[in-house]
Amino acid sequence: MPELSEGTLDLDGATLAYDDQPGAGPAVVAAHGLTSSSAADAAGGVFDWSPIAAGGRRLVRYDARGHGRSTGRPVPADYTWERLADDLLALLDVVSPNEAVDAIGVSMGAGTILHAVIKRPERFRRLALVIPPTAWETRAAQSANYRQVATVMREHGVEAVTAAAASLPPLPILDAGGWTLPPSEIDETIAAEVMLGAADADFPSPDAVAGIQQPVLLRPWVGDPGHPVSTSQRLHGLLPNSTLEIQRTPDDLRALGGRILDFFG
Template sequence: MTPAFRLAEVRGARLAWNQTGRGGAVIWAHGMSSSAYGQESAGQFDWRPVSAGHRLIRYDARGHGRSTGGKTAEEYTWPELGRDLLALLDVVAPDEPVAAIGASMGTATILYAAAAQPDRFTRLVLTQAPTIWGTRRAQVPIRQASADLVERDGLAALERLTTDAPASPALAQARRFVSPIAVRSVIYPWVLRGSAITDLPAAEEVSRLDRPALVLSWTGDDGHPVSSGQLLADALPDARLVVASTPDQLHAWPGLVAEFLS
């Protein structure tokens, strides 16, 4: 049974969160348009092995799932989401170093939070690194066009353009290839616009983040290319890159992450 969600007042928003398991704290930060359990429900990830030995905190990012959010692009940029994460940790794990697992937008969120307050974090698991640095600019017109479409015609119009196929060969056995957008249509354009105007910290700043990191990428996903995972792993001073191209390789990730965090 999924534990009940609680609400934390964070920087002008109410962020929904819950926790499973016992032990040292681990925070999970989901990807854009998803929610605390959305990617696990779709069969992309399974973090139950993590909560078998840790206190796993899942939360809905600003504007996503059960959490509230406003209608400005700036509040959904990755640096601002990183500040949200740090403020949430003050509520859910005060004065406690935590490990962190992120996916896509969540990976970026964690990197900004860890760059700002490295002593808050022990280990980092960074999955689905999105387009970054030199490859990020190509996303700007795509995100802006999607925002305009949702604003004009609603979420259903954008969902109709989505191909019902696995984003990577590693996801061929996922329960769902297309997850529902867990953001209200009046907010989603601003989430997209925030994504359009944001990027990771510069490589020089990332290189100062000396926490052990596990970088997980899968093949065939243009929005989360292996090249981004490689760039991130190269920039971080203590990182290992693991790439999945088959379902069996992807299914090994939960155990790999649990071992890395132990």
């Protein structure tokens, strides 16, 4: 397999870090979820994109601002999905300036991609939205939770939130597969601001989403109130060219990377 290369991109208030695995065909760009990073996804084994690179496709993975190896500043507005979409589009202009990409988005990454494809639809060929989070009518409760988390972080530190999260029961699908979610990959000095940005984030309007023409693969999982199947069902009803596949077992998750490779073609 060709050697992985690393790069950085300087943006307003942040430097994005990314990895580029050479391969054939349009680039596949992967956007991770809130508190994660490209390295955490790869190490955790739940969101395993190695079949895409092994299948010969070029794979670009990056860390959202404030996450992993990327930097950020203590400005909550920097971490809304609409703002993160601008970062993604800037990255695409560097890694694939002349060709549309296939894009994978997990949770926060799904929101990022939806905003990005509406802003510049010509930059995208096919989309895979994995565990889309709460949105629209279901977003308010999750937003309130994120604001509460930000308050605890400011008053008691990130460690208090980490300890509280560790005491919660694991998601059934992850527990059955023997997986645990990795620790937070947010820069602790700006963690509260990142959470406040997430609290203010939402999908584009349903009317805007309905205008997306790209083929879209929706892969929610069951048993997770923060990523309810209802979000993907709503998206499936809106998106004119979408496929909905609900992940119910660990084997569904193990097959995720290969299924996305097949969908991208």
